[in-house]
Amino acid sequence: MLTLRDGERLDFLQGLERGQVVAGLVSHIASFGVTFVELGGVEAQMNIPEVSWSPVDSPADVIREGQELPFTVLGVDMSRERVSLSLKDLTPDPLRELARTRLGDVVPGRVTKVMEWGAFVEVQEGIVGLVPHDDLAGSELRPGDEVDVEIAAINVHLRQVRLGLSTRPAR
Numbered sequence: 466m467l468t469l470r471d472g473e474r475l476d477f478l479q480g481l482e483r484g485q486v487v488a489g490l491v492s493h494i495a496s497f498g499v500t501f502v503e504l505g506g507v508e509a510q511m512n513i514p515e516v517s518w519s520p521v522d523s524p525a526d527v528i529r530e531g532q533e534l535p536f537t538v539l540g541v542d543m544s545r546e547r548v549s550l551s552l553k554d555l556t557p558d559p560l561r562e563l564a565r566t567r568l569g570d571v572v573p574g575r576v577t578k579v580m581e582w583g584a585f586v587e588v589q590e591g592i593v594g595l596v597p598h599d600d601l602a603g604s605e606l607r608p609g610d611e612v613d614v615e616i617a618a619i620n621v622h623l624r625q626v627r628l629g630l631s632t633r634p635a636r
Contacts, residue, residue, distance in 0.1 A: 477507055478541055481548060485538045489550065491530050500524045502536060502550055509548035511536065517553050518560070519591025528552070559592055560626070564619040573635040574628070576610040586614055586628055594626030604630060 481487070489502035489509060498513035516524045528534065537554035541547070574586035574594075583597040584606045596606075596614060606612065613635040618627040 474507060474546065477505070478543060478546060478548065481538050481541045483538055483540055486535050486555065487538060487550075488533060489536050491528055491532045491534065494524045494528070494530055498524065500528065504548065507546075507548060509536070509550050511550040511552060515539070515549075515551035515553055517591075518556065518558055558621070559589060560619065560621055560624060563589060563592060563616070563626070564621055567616050568619060569616060571613050571615050571631040571633045571635050574612055574614045576606045576608050576612060578608060579606055586612060588614065588616065588626070588628070592626060594628040596628045596630055600629045602630065 487504055489504045491500060492503045492508065493501040495501065500511040500513075500516070502509045502511060511524070513521065513524055517527050521527055534552060535555060536550040536552055539549040539551050539554070542549075572588050574588040576584050577587050577593055578585040581598065583595045584601060584604075585593050585595055587593045594614070594616070613631045613633065614628040615631045615633075616626065617629045619625070
């Protein structure tokens with residue numbers, strides 16, 4: 466690994482800006498979910514939520530050490546000389562796409578969890594919404610059940626999807 470001298474390092478860091486796309490080499494995936502990326506002599510970091518729009522247990526589920534990839538610079542902390550990166554920022558947000566194309570539609574889903582306040586239903590890979598308890602109308606749902614649900618509301622900022630059980634078939 467090439468390490469930049471102090472002045473070169475500072476110049477490199479000052480040349481980075483939020484939103485810039487950079488090529489980096491995945492140098493290490495730590496067991497605590499942080500990925501270290503080599504950026505031509507500077508080591509940057511990517512936290513697990515920035516790996517993918519879908520939940521992942523480990524960055525290793527999506528990327529591997531030694532892989533060269535494009536990343537988006539999320540920020541540069543000059544006082545700590547730390548660069549934060551994102552991989553998911555370069556891919557379309559499936560929740561925004563769902564909001565744009567399927568809001569109000571009835572879609573098939575699979576129950577992933579049932580709690581006292583409602584049932585969580587996966588309507589698309591990585592997108593789980595909630596059917597509130599009041600909307601279950603006495604339905605006895607269990608994890609793994611296939612159901613048709615209406616996409617009632619989506620909040621892209623809070624990353625929440627509100628669903629309702631449907632008597633209409635999914636399309």
